[in-house]
Amino acid sequence: MVMLRMASTEEEERSVGHTPRAKNDSLPDVKVTIGAGHDLDDLGVIEPLPEDKRITININSISARVPLLQQRASLLSRLNPRRIGSSTNKPTHRQVLFDVSGSVRPNEVLALMGPSGSGKTSLLSIMGARDQKQMQSEGTVTFNGQPLTKRLKRRVGYVLQDDLLYESLTVQETLYYAAMLRLPRHMSHEDKLRRIDLAVTALGLGQCKDTIIGGFFRKGISGGERKRVSIGVELLINPSVLMLDEPTSGLDSTTSMHVLTMLRHLASGGRSIVTTIHQPSSRLYQQLDKLLLLSQGHVMYYGAAQQAAEWFSRLGYSLPYGSSLADFILDLASADVSNPERDGEQSRLYLIDTAEAYLRRHPQDGFNMDRDSDSGAGGGATAGPGHISGSGSGSSSPTSISRSDGADIAATRGISGVTVSKLGAQGDIQVAGGSSGALQEEHRWGAPYLTQVSLLFRRSLRTRRFETMKGQDVMQFSAIALLAGLFWLQAGQDNTVLGARNTLGLLFFISMFASFRALFLALYTFPEEYKHMLKERASGMYRLSAFYAARTLSDVPSDFTLPTAFFLVVYMMGGLRYNAAAFFGMYGTMLLTMLVAQGLGLLLGVITMVPKTAQTLASVVMMSMVLTGGFFVTTLPSWLNWVQYLSFIYYALGISLYIQFSSTQLYSCTDPASGDSCAPASLPNPESNPNCFPVYDVQESLALPQNPASQGDAIRNAFVLLGFFIFLRVLVYVVLRRKTARL
Numbered sequence: 001m002v003m004l005r006m007a008s009t010e011e012e013e014r015s016v017g018h019t020p021r022a023k024n025d026s027l028p029d030v031k032v033t034i035g036a037g038h039d040l041d042d043l044g045v046i047e048p049l050p051e052d053k054r055i056t057i058n059i060n061s062i063s064a065r066v067p068l069l070q071q072r073a074s075l076l077s078r079l080n081p082r083r084i085g086s087s088t089n090k091p092t093h094r095q096v097l098f099d100v101s102g103s104v105r106p107n108e109v110l111a112l113m114g115p116s117g118s119g120k121t122s123l124l125s126i127m128g129a130r131d132q133k134q135m136q137s138e139g140t141v142t143f144n145g146q147p148l149t150k151r152l153k154r155r156v157g158y159v160l161q162d163d164l165l166y167e168s169l170t171v172q173e174t175l176y177y178a179a180m181l182r183l184p185r186h187m188s189h190e191d192k193l194r195r196i197d198l199a200v201t202a203l204g205l206g207q208c209k210d211t212i213i214g215g216f217f218r219k220g221i222s223g224g225e226r227k228r229v230s231i232g233v234e235l236l237i238n239p240s241v242l243m244l245d246e247p248t249s250g251l252d253s254t255t256s257m258h259v260l261t262m263l264r265h266l267a268s269g270g271r272s273i274v275t276t277i278h279q280p281s282s283r284l285y286q287q288l289d290k291l292l293l294l295s296q297g298h299v300m301y302y303g304a305a306q307q308a309a310e311w312f313s314r315l316g317y318s319l320p321y322g323s324s325l326a327d328f329i330l331d332l333a334s335a336d337v338s339n340p341e342r343d344g345e346q347s348r349l350y351l352i353d354t355a356e357a358y359l360r361r362h363p364q365d366g367f368n369m370d371r372d373s374d375s376g377a378g379g380g381a382t383a384g385p386g387h388i389s390g391s392g393s394g395s396s397s398p399t400s401i402s403r404s405d406g407a408d409i410a411a412t413r414g415i416s417g418v419t420v421s422k423l424g425a426q427g428d429i430q431v432a433g434g435s436s437g438a439l440q441e442e443h444r445w446g447a448p449y450l451t452q453v454s455l456l457f458r459r460s461l462r463t464r465r466f467e468t469m470k471g472q473d474v475m476q477f478s479a480i481a482l483l484a485g486l487f488w489l490q491a492g493q494d495n496t497v498l499g500a501r502n503t504l505g506l507l508f509f510i511s512m513f514a515s516f517r518a519l520f521l522a523l524y525t526f527p528e529e530y531k532h533m534l535k536e537r538a539s540g541m542y543r544l545s546a547f548y549a550a551r552t553l554s555d556v557p558s559d560f561t562l563p564t565a566f567f568l569v570v571y572m573m574g575g576l577r578y579n580a581a582a583f584f585g586m587y588g589t590m591l592l593t594m595l596v597a598q599g600l601g602l603l604l605g606v607i608t609m610v611p612k613t614a615q616t617l618a619s620v621v622m623m624s625m626v627l628t629g630g631f632f633v634t635t636l637p638s639w640l641n642w643v644q645y646l647s648f649i650y651y652a653l654g655i656s657l658y659i660q661f662s663s664t665q666l667y668s669c670t671d672p673a674s675g676d677s678c679a680p681a682s683l684p685n686p687e688s689n690p691n692c693f694p695v696y697d698v699q700e701s702l703a704l705p706q707n708p709a710s711q712g713d714a715i716r717n718a719f720v721l722l723g724f725f726i727f728l729r730v731l732v733y734v735v736l737r738r739k740t741a742r743l
């Protein structure tokens, strides 16, 4: 707990390293460098924004509630009304934001600060329309007066707290795919490449540009470099608004300073920047224009960042000499500061009450003394409610504030290294609709549709560069193919009924093995990609259908190579029909079956989005398909007969049987001594054996659920499989669309 003594404003400024500034300080036109002396002015992406691209964000009375984890009512309590009352009266939600208002204008850096759990990330996510489904929010956020439309979202860069990057891509590749997908189509390929180079240079990523991003299992670039790559991905599009969640967390002070300096510089080019920041040093704090301080979801201060000390001092909470302002206000928000009149919690509540009362009159502008003197309002318009001046400090109330544009704040900042001459020219705020016209003219998607598919396809292959053809997969397939080949060695050449039963097992095994693998691999596709997809779709990077097509197509080479080799070995060793048409017919059937199984896996994955749940469901579904596929269960009760028609393995087996047996004459042979059916070894030539008789009804003699001799049935089976394939793919797309409907 910090006990306060009163400090003068000058003391405060000295203690946080501020030099009291005259309002119109003219600052030297100093170039800003970031990392390894790179010059930010060299980065084409941060040239000043044209007037019509600038965006003012207004936050109007945002409140938010999150669900509380509750145990489901037991059956007993659901049946007993008296118990129901006791369980359902518990609150189900907790409010985490309370009526928060504010604004960010072009040229401004607004910092959201507060102790952990105070609601910074929640507020930022609501502002960027990235809030989670579970969160219920009220109030509005407008961008130049309009809600955040899909088109506007493409002008908003959003950097998440946990960088979401593909671990197997290099830094250069990450920026390349982002640039090619997001930059406007009228820009030439060379210009896009140049922009990537500039971003790499300006963000100091040159030395690691060919290193993979890496992750838990495979080490890649450092944490600070990851942050810079995440920022770089957003900078490439030259956004009008940049929102960042903890861009400096985990970075050393120098790198944090580089990041904040860069943000300040970006803002000075007409962008509106909002960033959450945890505990900035005094140097970092100086880069901020506006501060919105949250304490347990309530606004404790909103206004010019450099005047927060003044505000609190007037309320009786002066910055102790030698303390950092950022630490001090976080202590205030954490109820860790008391004064002779109030303990920590009382002080916190008092400061919140005072701020909320004041901000009801100035919801968008907040506290800024400079504007008073600007407008000549002085203390004339008494903005502060009576209880502010009545604070325990005995000091005067916070000066009343008149509205003026945010450029004044920027123009008075005096941040070392920022070319302030630019700020004055760009200070005007755009009115609603002014920029939307220009935004309408832009193409909705950066890259054309087919280019999106091609880029996403190539990226998808690269993201799995460490996965394809793993040694253990090759071993697994070789072992199973060899074992199956040996168990069914030349079984297909045996044309006795006994031999045909054996071959039936081989045909079934081929369909089943290929399907199982395809289905279980596909379960993970979308759950693993979900977060990336949400993030990239939220920034309008590509069409969902382009992603879907590319992602599923890119599975084909890796998922189908080994099964093809497996098929070749098993087909030859198993002695299935040596005929090109039969071979390719059987191969095509296996591929189609795999595609259907893959579709089913994708569907289960996308419905659940949780691999473990999808796996459980998949084993039940797949077992039912296998059991009713026509090999294990051959006679079903009539009322359950329809189940087999749902099994894609049933149709696959039907086609395979047609290919193998429709033009082969089978013989039923009996051993004269025992009267039993004979094994092929004992009767190598059934055609000339008097104990063998031709079989005319293969379906009956093999107890099959469908007729292998019927070409019509085989064609129907092929069409049904094709129908399954198309139906499942469409269904996956529809579910995926619903899951990402909020984007």
Ligand SMILES: Nc1ncnc2c1ncn2[C@@H]1O[C@H](COP(=O)(O)OP(=O)(O)OP(=O)(O)O)[C@@H](O)[C@H]1O
Pocket: 066, 067, 068, 096, 114, 115, 116, 117, 118, 119, 120, 121, 122, 123, 132, 134, 135, 278
């Ligand atoms: N989806 C959710 N379900 C339940 N509680 C949530 C959810 N999202 C946020 N919260 C709660 O809301 C509060 C604010 O969370 P938020 O992440 O916005 O805080 P923060 O200020 O960003 O914290 P930090 O600095 O630690 O990141 C926390 O108490 C958090 O537990």
